Amino acid sequence: MAHNPHGGVELEKATELDDATAVARARAGDLDAYEFLVAHYTVPAHRAAVLLGAGAEADDVVQEAMVKAYRQLSSYRGEAGFKAWLLAIVANETRNLHRSRQRREGLVLRAASHEAFALAPDPAESALAHERRQRLVQRLRLLDDRDREVLVCRYLLDLSEAETAVALGVRKGTVKSRTSRALARLRDQMGAPEPARGPGEEGTDA
Incomplete structure (x- = not known):
């Protein structure tokens, strides 16, 4: 696959407001385009996995979801945006996790509470x-x-x-x-x- 040395800059400009452009390029084999999507949506995907119950295994859930999303790009229709489509895969992977192991008490609570504490704007509100x-x-x-x-x-x-x-x-x-x-x-x-x-x-x- 040919690599455009200026592709990263052009891609960042083109996809800042338009994920569809990155998806189209990724479908065509542009790995930089998919790396852009991964970088942009890893944090919300991880947060979703934690809050849906993945707990300490959220990293594994997100990694697997990102791999599956890449493999399933041909099924992406853009109806509600790439984020929602990706989170559907994250939610499904989290359900698979629930089915494959017993739920571990306290993981969701500790992870979500820690995140809320870290994001609060000042000590009193925190x-x-x-x-x-x-x-x-x-x-x-x-x-x-x-x-x-x-x-x-x-x-x-x-x-x-x-x-x-x-x-x-x-x-x-x-x-x-x-x-x-x-x-x-x-x-x-x-x-x-x-x-x-x-x-x-x-x-x-x-």
Whole structure:
């Protein structure tokens, strides 16, 4: 495959706003184009894997998802963007992980709580965000897989309904109805009795 010494610069400019260009070039065998997509989407893919339950094995899930995405580029149609399409593969790989091993208690909670703490803007907000994220992820873990997945996509990964539909392999209307039911169940979980907490915290994360 011929390599264009200026291709990297041109590619960066062309794909900064248009993933479709990078996908088209990757399909044609341009490895630099796929490396661009990998660099751009590894972080959200890793975050999705952690929040969907991969825990300490999130790196392996993301690596496998990236390999499979490359092999399946011919099936990419661009309906909701490359990110949503990639996260669908990440979600499927995470489900495969669940089926291949017993779930390990605390991995999702610790990973998500650590990330929330690291991203908070200042110490005071960091402590509060850490506490709230801990409680939220604890309650999410009590929901069934379908409820947890749709809430993670919509509210922790900030995907639109259309992107969530692609990521979970369902219709947009299903995302809307499933989100409504999952939120109701989460609110019930957030209102359930638990060890003593500070006043005024109930229901703030739903």
